[in-house]
Amino acid sequence: MSIYGPSASSSLVTPALAALSQDSNRQVDSVALDYLLIEAVRTLRHSSKIATARIRATEEEMIAEGLLPPPAPLSAVPLSIKADSVKDAVASQREARIAEEEEEALRVRLEGMGAIVGSNLAERYSKDKPRFQDTLDTVKFICKDLWTAMWDKQVDNLRTNHRGVYVLQDNAFKPLLRMSSPEGSADALRRAKIYLAFPVGVIRGALSRFGLNAVVTAEALTLPQCTFQVKLPKGQ
Amino acid sequence: MSRPPRLNAVAYISAAQSPILVRTFVPNKQDDLKYHYIAHTSLDVIEERVASTSKLGECYLGHLYSMEDLAVYGWIAPSKIKIVLALALTDAVIKDQDIVTLFKALHLAYHQALSNPFLRLNISPEVANDPAALVVAGDARWKSLTKRVDAIGKAVNEAP
Numbered sequence: 001m002s003i004y005g006p007s008a009s010s011s012l013v014t015p016a017l018a019a020l021s022q023d024s025n026r027q028v029d030s031v032a033l034d035y036l037l038i039e040a041v042r043t044l045r046h047s048s049k050i051a052t053a054r055i056r057a058t059e060e061e062m063i064a065e066g067l068l069p070p071p072a073p074l075s076a077v078p079l080s081i082k083a084d085s086v087k088d089a090v091a092s093q094r095e096a097r098i099a100e101e102e103e104e105a106l107r108v109r110l111e112g113m114g115a116i117v118g119s120n121l122a123e124r125y126s127k128d129k130p131r132f133q134d135t136l137d138t139v140k141f142i143c144k145d146l147w148t149a150m151w152d153k154q155v156d157n158l159r160t161n162h163r164g165v166y167v168l169q170d171n172a173f174k175p176l177l178r179m180s181s182p183e184g185s186a187d188a189l190r191r192a193k194i195y196l197a198f199p200v201g202v203i204r205g206a207l208s209r210f211g212l213n214a215v216v217t218a219e220a221l222t223l224p225q226c227t228f229q230v231k232l233p234k235g236q
Numbered sequence: 237m238s239r240p241p242r243l244n245a246v247a248y249i250s251a252a253q254s255p256i257l258v259r260t261f262v263p264n265k266q267d268d269l270k271y272h273y274i275a276h277t278s279l280d281v282i283e284e285r286v287a288s289t290s291k292l293g294e295c296y297l298g299h300l301y302s303m304e305d306l307a308v309y310g311w312i313a314p315s316k317i318k319i320v321l322a323l324a325l326t327d328a329v330i331k332d333q334d335i336v337t338l339f340k341a342l343h344l345a346y347h348q349a350l351s352n353p354f355l356r357l358n359i360s361p362e363v364a365n366d367p368a369a370l371v372v373a374g375d376a377r378w379k380s381l382t383k384r385v386d387a388i389g390k391a392v393n394e395a396p
Contacts, residue, residue, distance in 0.1 A: 013334045016391035021341035120351045126314040127343060130293035209315050211251050 023127070030152060037175060037198055041110065045194075048105045052098070107197045114201020115208070121146060122206035135232060138210050139166050146206055150199075151175075164232040168203075169225070175199070176224040188223055196226060203228055242324040243338075243392040244306060246385055247275035248346060251316035257381060261389045271322060274308060278320045282310050296336050311339040319343065341388050349381035 062068040125145045132138045143155035147170075157169035175195050181188035196218035204216045212232055220226040248256040260271050281300040289297075297310035302325065311319040319342050323330070349355075 013337050014391055017341060017388065018337065020388055020391055021337045021344060023344055116353070116356070120347075123313075123315050123347050123350070127340075127347065129314060131290075131295055131312065131314050133290065133293060211316050 023124075030150075033150065034175065037195065040113070040198070041106070041194055044109055045102070045106050048109060049102050052102050052105055056098075103194065107194060110194070110197035111201035111204070114198040114203075115205030117198075118146070118202035118205030119209035120205075121149060121202070122209045125149060126210075132210065135164075135212060136160065138207065138212060139168075139230065142203060142206050143168055146202070150202065164234060166230040166232075168228040168230065170227075171225050173199075173220075173224050173226045176220060176226060179223055185223065189220060192220060192223060196220065200228065203230060207232075240392075241307075241326045241328055241330055243321070243389055244324050245271035245274070245322040246342060246389070247271065247278075247320040247322075248342075248381075249275060249279065249318040249320065253279060256317070257385065259382065259385045259389070261393055274303065274306070274322055275320050278308055278310055279318070282312065282318055282320075285310065286312060296332070296339060298332070309335050309339075311343070313343055317346065319346075338388075338392065341391075342385065345384035345388060346381060349384060352380060 059068060063070055122142070126132075126141065129141070129145075132141065139158065139160075143158050147153065147155050151170075151174040153170075153172075153174070155168045156171045157167075159167045159169070175198075176192055179188055179192050179195075181191060200216045200218045204214060207214045207216075207230070214233075215231045216228060218226060218228050242261075244262055245258065245260040247258045250256050255272070255275060258268070258272050258275055260268050278300055282297060285297045285300070295311055295313060297312060300308045300310045300320075302308070305325050306322045307325050307330075309321040309323065311321075313319075319339055321335070321338065321342075
């Protein structure tokens with residue numbers, strides 16, 4: 001301290017600097033996130049259907065004009081079926097393939113959204129924390145802080161084989177909590193699968209922000225319980 | 237009355253040791269290269285400090301070294317990006333807590349600029365996760381980081 005006593009101008013931290021170092025504590029109603037995710041799936045499904053239809057139409061045009069080779073033939077249909085059902089079988093196979101493509105495109109898009117959200121949230125919540133000692137610490141951070149921020153609870157069970165595979169289990173996963181289908185639980189399970197794409201992306205994005213490139217998959221065996229499996233490559 | 241210490245330069249370095257942004261606040265533009273060099277040499281010191289204090293997990297790495305008339309301080313965030321600060325040496329005693337506040341402001345500026353959803357608008361997904369590539373690729377949109385860092389520089393250097 002100088003002999004003239006402490007004074008504002010000899011301090012590094014001016015009021016303006018102090019203001020710039022405080023993060024504004026803006027908050028969002030968590031219900032808004034739930035609604036957004038539900039609507040996102042519905043809207044993006046519709047949007048990606050239109051996008052893939054447009055791509056397919058251009059492809060078919062180019063095939064018709066001979067610019068592209070025709071698509072590989074579908075898997076062989078058994079010879080014992082009669083002529084009409086052969087046509088039906090081929091048409092339904094083609095439809096199934098199109099539906100699969102659309103679902104995949106939707107999943108990739110939701111995961112991409114999740115990755116960006118996850119990496120930004122991870123940075124925001126880890127700003128005031130000390131550095132992580134190892135990978136387990138990072139995964140624990142995701143299970144506690146990130147999960148609490150998004151879904152108001154922590155992950156219920158974390159298991160690891162200490163060789164780079166972590167399994168996060170949530171017994172009452174918020175997005176799946178109020179899902180049911182009039183056609184029974186098997187149908188509900190099938191339709192709920194796509195809603196796990198965004199959280200998978202969040203986990204992957206958060207890990208990548210900390211330098212860990214993981215492969216994340218999700219599984220739901222009974223609603224609302226689900227597990228996320230995180231596989232980290234060797235050496236991380 | 238001793239003058240407050242001046243902030244001469246700030247450097248952000250990504251987890252892959254590549255520079256994200258080096259911003260200087262000195263009137264002489266030819267010294268820019270000097271600060272690039274300072275950021276580079278700080279990397280070695282940072283690595284050493286990180287290896288020796290990894291148990292504590294502190295983000296603030298403290299005073300790294302002094303050079304001519306500069307004191308260099310370092311910070312490493314949990315997301316492995318490093319921030320290097322070059323302060324002009326003065327007679328004033330500089331409190332550690334003040335430097336920590338300065339680093340917090342810089343890290344916040346980085347986080348806010350990175351959270352811009354339009355940053356990755358027309359960029360391929362592989363590039364999207366690497367902040368150093370984003371600076372090159374998302375050129376015009378990354379201006380917000382430069383602007384924020386300038387605001388911090390002003391807040392420190394032009395104290396009333």
